[in-house]
Amino acid sequence: MKRTLIRGGYIVSVDAAVGDFPVGDLLVVGDRIAEIAPHIEAAADEAIDARNMIVMPGLINAHLHTWQTGLRSIGGGWTGPDYHKIMHGNLGTRFLPDDNYIGTLLGALEQLNGGVTTLFDWCHDITDIDYAHRSVDALEEAGIRAVFGHGSAKPLAGEGDVPFTHKPHPRARLEALRKGRFASDDRLVTLAAAILGPQFSTPEVVEHDFRMVKDLDLLSSSHAARRPADRVSPEGFFIPARLGLLNAKHNVVHGNYLSDEELKLIVDCGASVTVTANIELHVHPADPVTGRLRALGAMPSLGVDSIPAANSDLFNEMRLAMLYQRSIEHRVNHNAGCGPLTVLPVPSRDVLEWATIGGARALCMEDQIGSLTPGKKADIILIDGLALNMFPVHDPVHTTVQQANFSNVDTVLVDGVVRKRGGKLLYDDNTLTQRREALRTSVTRIIEESGYRPVPAGALS
Structure with missing residues (x-):
């Protein structure tokens, strides 16, 4: 050795x-x-x-839609509803398996270059198993440690169509990956299920998906970013908790609108929560849950989320999460009529732990990564x-x-x-030049087919 x-x-x-x-x-x-x-x-x-x-x-990016890398900053002016309409309802429907490959490859290389050694690649445009295989091909080519989160596409439903919120996660596809390419967990890229979760699916789908990941012995993750009035299953995470299916192998992303009671339930069941402060401050009025998690004795993990709208540098994510939480705690103290704080809240070391140990815990890999520990x-x-x-x-x-x-x-x-x-990524320069050109070609076609006009003509040439 x-x-x-x-x-x-x-x-x-x-x-x-x-x-x-x-x-x-x-x-x-x-x-x-x-x-x-x-x-x-x-x-x-x-x-x-x-x-x-x-x-x-190495840093751990606990939530990234890496397939979207080629659409960097296209949504810098989007609202939350804009993202779902334009990305999932239009641009995302134009992707082919090779588009997933090239976006994921350049995104994974970018993360490596930025000190991220482990990535939770939350891939949710998949309509066929080839999309999954090409995305994993890219992660393996990059050489990054990754958890590949197999998700499902979320197109807008036409008249008479069954909406994605009512569709169970495609078990056959996930099972084929689990029994084939991912039969062993002793590999650099492992498998997880990026499921809809109770805010984005019916109670029946919630139960199906949580039972499925238990049967397949997989980590799962779900978004929790909807306001209470917009949730498909108002009972939320009380559904899988009541069924005995909410545990440390589930990861909740965002959670801004969760009640204190529901957030405590998630923590008490051992599930993790990933904060993506850049995106959450971009499109949500509710605060990131960083401080509420800390008050419950839980450690958040950090993610970049969506490169079309967020800065992809995890160092930036650390700072933003820290500074926003500090601002909250200063304001709470001030509004209570107290004098200046004598100890600065949210120590830098805690924030570094969120981006390392916190991410390792979220991925159920704390015994393997997240710290410099012999073994x-x-x-x-x-x-x-x-x-x-x-x-x-x-x-x-x-x-x-x-x-x-x-x-x-x-x-x-x-x-x-x-x-x-x-200071130089060890990836062949000539190959990287070719891959950049392939990404440019990919996103140019996708944007042209979509009819969306995000930039002045010629900006991609």
């Missing part, structure tokens, strides 16, 4: 038992972290000079502390959360394999 020695970095382990090392070494053997110490004497096949670098676990997978990033927007580094956690961006990521290892070195 290959032995890689990372030398002399400032190690931020995100593991209280391991702690941090102002100067430390980390030994990787094969795909695992073997040792972390102030100094390690060991033979190595490769040595990585980490002086002036922050060494930390865990070697998913590691090195951040350049000499970059002008980083230097000088007085506190690596504050600096990472409040200053860093994707361009500061110098080195990325996934499963012990170096995927980025010296």
Whole structure:
């Protein structure tokens, strides 16, 4: 097995038992972290000079619709209803399997480049199993660790059509993937079910979908972004909870309009909640649930969600989630007539945990990833502390959360394999040029077929 020695970095382990090392070494053997110490004497096949670098676990993007990458910022002016009408009712219906492949590939490479070593790819335009296979082909080609969330398309229903809210998740398709390509969970890309959930489906569909994922022993995830009056199943997550089907293998995304009682139920059942602050502040009046989760003793995870409307840099997502929650807590304190807070709310270290350990918990992978812990997978990033927007580094956690961006990521290892070195993604330049052209061709066709005119003529040429 290959032995890689990372030398002399400032190690931020995100593991209280391991702690941090102002100067430390980390030994990787094969795909695992073997040792972390102030100094390690060991033979190595490769040595990585980490002086002036922050060494930390790779970030975990717990929610991304990666297939939409080629439509970057097309929805920067959309409302929530606009997104559903234009994306799912029009643009999304024009995608073919190869469009999923090219969008997912460029999106996964972008995430790797930005220090994300694990991605929950929530793929919800699937109408045929070929869409799923091509999306997974892309994730595997990129070399990122990923959970592929098999979803279903959500077109607008025509007169006499059965709406998607009344359609159970296509079990036959999911089962074929589970028994075929994903028969083993011991692989870099694993399978999950991106189900509708109680806010977007009838009680009968809710029960079908939750029983299905239990039968197939899969992680599942669902959106919870509808106002109470718009929910298809008003009982919400009380339905799967009553059936004994709501547990740690379910992930809830958003949750802004959940009542305190329903949010507590979700937490008490062990399910996780992913906050996507950028999108939630973009289209929702209700606050992200970050603070409410913390009050319940739960740790949120973070996701980017939808690149057509959101910034795709997870460092940006960390900052936005932190600053908005800080603002809430300052205002609550002020409106209560109290003086200035004596301790700044929402510490930077907590936010870093949301993007690492929190994501690992959401994906039921905390025993494998999320921290630099001997025995865990070697998913590691090195951040350049000499970059002008980083230097000088007085506190690596504050600096990472409040200053860093994707361009500061110098080195990325996934499963012990170096995927980025010296600030350059290790993906063939000529191939990347070809893939960019393929993405341009893909989205140009999709937009032309849709009749939607988001940009001035010629902007895509």
